[in-house]
Amino acid sequence: MLIMEDKQKFTVSVYTENNIGLLNRLSAIFLKRHINIESMTVCESEIDHVHRFTFVVEVPEEQIRKVVGQLEKQIEVIRAFYHTEEEIIYQETAMFKLSTAYLYDEKIQNKLKLRRAHIVTITTSFFIIETTGLKEDIDRLYEKLKPYGLLQFVRSGRIAITRPKMAISELLQEFN
Amino acid sequence: METLKKEIKEKKSSKPVRVAGAEAVIKCLLEEGVHLAYGYPGGAIMPVYDELYKYKDKLHHVLTRHEQGAIHAAQGFARVTGNTGVVFATSGPGATNLVTGIADAQIDSTPLVCITGQVASHLLGSDAFQETDIVGISTPVTKWNYQITKASEIPEVIAKAFYIAKSGRPGPVLIDITKDAQFEEFDFSYKKCENVRSYRAVPETDITQIEAAAKLINSAKKPFVIFGQGVIIGAAEKELKTFIEKAGIPSASTALGLSALKTKHPLHVGMVGMHGNYAPNVLTNECDVLIAIGMRFDDRVTGNLSTYAKQAKVVHFEIDPAEIDKNVKTTVAVLGDVKDTLTKITPLIQQNSHPHWLDQFHKLYKKEEEAVINNQLNPTKEGLTMGEVLHTINSQTNGEAVIVSDVGQHQMFACRYANFEQTRSNVTSGGLGTMGFALPAAIGAKMGVPNREVIAVIGDGGYQMTIQELGTILQTKAAVKIVVLNNSFLGMVRQWQELFFDRRYASTVMTNPDFIKIAEGYGIEAVRVSERKNLSNAIEKMVASTEAFFLEVVIEKEDNVFPMVPTGASVSDIRLC
Ligand SMILES: Cc1ncc(C[n+]2csc(CCOP(=O)(O)OP(=O)(O)O)c2C)c(N)n1
Numbered sequence: 001m002l003i004m005e006d007k008q009k010f011t012v013s014v015y016t017e018n019n020i021g022l023l024n025r026l027s028a029i030f031l032k033r034h035i036n037i038e039s040m041t042v043c044e045s046e047i048d049h050v051h052r053f054t055f056v057v058e059v060p061e062e063q064i065r066k067v068v069g070q071l072e073k074q075i076e077v078i079r080a081f082y083h084t085e086e087e088i089i090y091q092e093t094a095m096f097k098l099s100t101a102y103l104y105d106e107k108i109q110n111k112l113k114l115r116r117a118h119i120v121t122i123t124t125s126f127f128i129i130e131t132t133g134l135k136e137d138i139d140r141l142y143e144k145l146k147p148y149g150l151l152q153f154v155r156s157g158r159i160a161i162t163r164p165k166m167a168i169s170e171l172l173q174e175f176n
Numbered sequence: 177m178e179t180l181k182k183e184i185k186e187k188k189s190s191k192p193v194r195v196a197g198a199e200a201v202i203k204c205l206l207e208e209g210v211h212l213a214y215g216y217p218g219g220a221i222m223p224v225y226d227e228l229y230k231y232k233d234k235l236h237h238v239l240t241r242h243e244q245g246a247i248h249a250a251q252g253f254a255r256v257t258g259n260t261g262v263v264f265a266t267s268g269p270g271a272t273n274l275v276t277g278i279a280d281a282q283i284d285s286t287p288l289v290c291i292t293g294q295v296a297s298h299l300l301g302s303d304a305f306q307e308t309d310i311v312g313i314s315t316p317v318t319k320w321n322y323q324i325t326k327a328s329e330i331p332e333v334i335a336k337a338f339y340i341a342k343s344g345r346p347g348p349v350l351i352d353i354t355k356d357a358q359f360e361e362f363d364f365s366y367k368k369c370e371n372v373r374s375y376r377a378v379p380e381t382d383i384t385q386i387e388a389a390a391k392l393i394n395s396a397k398k399p400f401v402i403f404g405q406g407v408i409i410g411a412a413e414k415e416l417k418t419f420i421e422k423a424g425i426p427s428a429s430t431a432l433g434l435s436a437l438k439t440k441h442p443l444h445v446g447m448v449g450m451h452g453n454y455a456p457n458v459l460t461n462e463c464d465v466l467i468a469i470g471m472r473f474d475d476r477v478t479g480n481l482s483t484y485a486k487q488a489k490v491v492h493f494e495i496d497p498a499e500i501d502k503n504v505k506t507t508v509a510v511l512g513d514v515k516d517t518l519t520k521i522t523p524l525i526q527q528n529s530h531p532h533w534l535d536q537f538h539k540l541y542k543k544e545e546e547a548v549i550n551n552q553l554n555p556t557k558e559g560l561t562m563g564e565v566l567h568t569i570n571s572q573t574n575g576e577a578v579i580v581s582d583v584g585q586h587q588m589f590a591c592r593y594a595n596f597e598q599t600r601s602n603v604t605s606g607g608l609g610t611m612g613f614a615l616p617a618a619i620g621a622k623m624g625v626p627n628r629e630v631i632a633v634i635g636d637g638g639y640q641m642t643i644q645e646l647g648t649i650l651q652t653k654a655a656v657k658i659v660v661l662n663n664s665f666l667g668m669v670r671q672w673q674e675l676f677f678d679r680r681y682a683s684t685v686m687t688n689p690d691f692i693k694i695a696e697g698y699g700i701e702a703v704r705v706s707e708r709k710n711l712s713n714a715i716e717k718m719v720a721s722t723e724a725f726f727l728e729v730v731i732e733k734e735d736n737v738f739p740m741v742p743t744g745a746s747v748s749d750i751r752l753c
Contacts, residue, residue, distance in 0.1 A: 016374070021315065024312055025316070031316075065501075066502055069500075070498050072497070072498070073496065073497070073498045075372060075374065078373075
């Protein structure tokens with residue numbers, strides 16, 4: 001029986017060695033506990049040859065603590081952290097492809113101004129809008145642009161910087 | 177740093193020898209002190225087998241009859257010796273046949289290095305003949321795994337594999353080697369791995385936690401220890417004994433912790449868990465300080481967590497930080513290697529005894545004895561019981577044998593009734609509960625400790641899951657003693673059907689072959705016992721034999737294992753019948 005504690009959104013940052021197959025190993029830990037990964041990003045971190053995975057999940061804190069323990073236990077994971085929404089600054093990016101027929105639509109133009117979105121490409125048949133913001137910002141813009149018949153829509157996973165320090169460089173020094 | 181790296185490089189290249197990848201694999205194993213391995217050949221691993229042929233004087237390879245047999249044998253070897261078991265298999269079906277054993281080793285923390293052949297690297301991902309993504313498949317059930325596509329990676333990766341498998345909380349590692357990497361030549365030199373920068377094998381011990389734990393234990397009126405396999409893996413049997421004797425704490429074992437402390441030690445109060453002893457289960461919910469040592473609060477141990485030891489403060493000695501607070505909230509967590517942490521805490525513990533508290537265990541033991549144990553050991557009914565078979569084995573081996581049990585009722589009887597005088601004497605598939613484990617595991621165990629008596633206790637169901645390994649016994653002459661407790665049922669499942677499914681015996685009735693003829697077909701001396709008066713003589717004969725021996729005991733068909741904590745019930749609601 002699962003104790004139904006309140007679910008919350010957590011951003012999990014995992015610093016790892018750069019090895020093939022690690023994504024599989026990490027996602028399996030979420031899978032095993034039947035946790036849906038809302039978004040995921042992988043990139044090089046601030047440390048040479050160290051990668052950083054950023055997962056966003058919505059689970060009780062009790063559970064995320066255990067998951068982070070199990071992530072950290074993986075051989076090639078250097079450190080794993082979890083943070084609440086208040087502890088991080090985060091952004092997502094999205095792109096929308098629309099027919100050029102709407103390029104001079106005033107309503108669209110106004111919406112773009114409000115959303116700090118801008119046009120990155122224009123061709124004779126389509127144009128592309130790009131925006132960066134919180135998930136909700138992108139959701140709202142999506143709802144607004146949807147009636148125009150989106151030709152394509154794509155959004156990134158979350159990228160996040162934490163307010164608290166993540167003592168990862170020190171840790172690596174210790175290991176070396 | 178750079179100069180250091182250069183030095184290491186120079187040191188490494190001091191005596192390089194040009195060899196093919198396959199030969200390098202064998203050389204690495206010899207460097208790691210491996211002289212015995214199990215496996216099964218096939219196309220993608222043939223270059224390695226060719227080298228095994230050349231190196232057969234130095235590295236003995238045991239051909240099992242199935243890859244599952246090979247890996248369980250390696251597990252049996254590892255469990256009795258503490259050394260890393262080594263397994264070879266080919267790609268595709270060879271590799272997938274290992275998966276059950278890998279999962280078993282992962283959950284029971286058994287050190288293994290599995291080496292699988294893989295199709296040539298230019299074929300990877302093309303659905304080539306016998307290609308399977310064994311790295312992907314084994315990822316969730318390995319401590320670490322890696323695919324080698326270049327021969328030059330072999331020494332470093334294998335060194336790392338052995339370090340990871342054995343250090344900290346042990347586990348299985350799988351190394352997949354493409355066939356071209358086995359053929360490729362390179363300059364070989366070997367350096368043992370002593371450190372992986374992203375991996376801390378043993379967490380640092382916080383001395384303040386040791387002090388806090390000591391304070392709690394010293395103030396306890398009803399302290400209770402539950403120890404697990406961590407004590408055996410950490411070779412901390414002596415430290416455990418000194419600690420509990422000084423503090424005078426009644427101590428119970430998990431199934432996998434059995435034999436870490438002599439069964440007859442005056443402070444040993446039995447086994448906890450679903451079919452454990454009555455007293456330690458009931459009194460788990462009465463102790464004031466619960467001291468868990470190298471165990472992980474498995475659900476078969478705790479029953480319903482919401483009513484488990486709620487009154488107690490919990491001290492957890494553990495090597496794996498991910499186990500802390502995973503199932504049971506601790507008051508004090510003592511991270512580290514138990515051998516070290518127990519050594520550190522014992523001087524801080526006051527000499528003590530808890531006679532009234534210990535007496536509570538004895539009183540409840542009496543109750544269990546009257547309700548359950550006497551009927552098993554001195555049955556008044558005609559049918560033979562599993563308990564009396566174990567009892568007879570105890571008296572004829574003086575508790576010195578390694579008991580390897582399979583999964584089911586007989587396993588619980590073995591754990592409950594076997595008398596263990598020595599550590600590393602109870603080998604069973606605990607966490608995964610893999611039927612078919614015992615016969616091959618017993619073969620591996622016998623090869624690991626050839627001077628000890630190794631007795632496999634198996635049900636008629638599980639026996640038939642890996643019965644082909646009788647062929648391995650025939651070929652290797654491993655002097656394993658096999659006891660099949662035949663109740664003509666998948667007994668444990670039948671018991672649940674009786675208790676919880678109104679006796680609807682769905683697919684648990686077994687029509688069995690003539691086990692005696694089968695054993696004899698493999699050249700193994702075989703005896704069947706169906707009457708009580710013949711039991712003792714048959715076991716005597718079995719123990720006296722210096723070769724493999726098969727004993728079938730026809731058991732009362734519908735006997736049950738009790739006590740029992742039904743699923744979802746509290747440990748203190750354990751049923752005696
Ligand atoms: C591979 C596998 N399949 C199924 C089970 C489920 N299971 C647990 S105990 C058991 C019955 C075992 O019967 P038997 O080997 O005859 O032993 P007994 O319980 O009669 O002593 C079964 C089917 C299992 N543990 N492992």
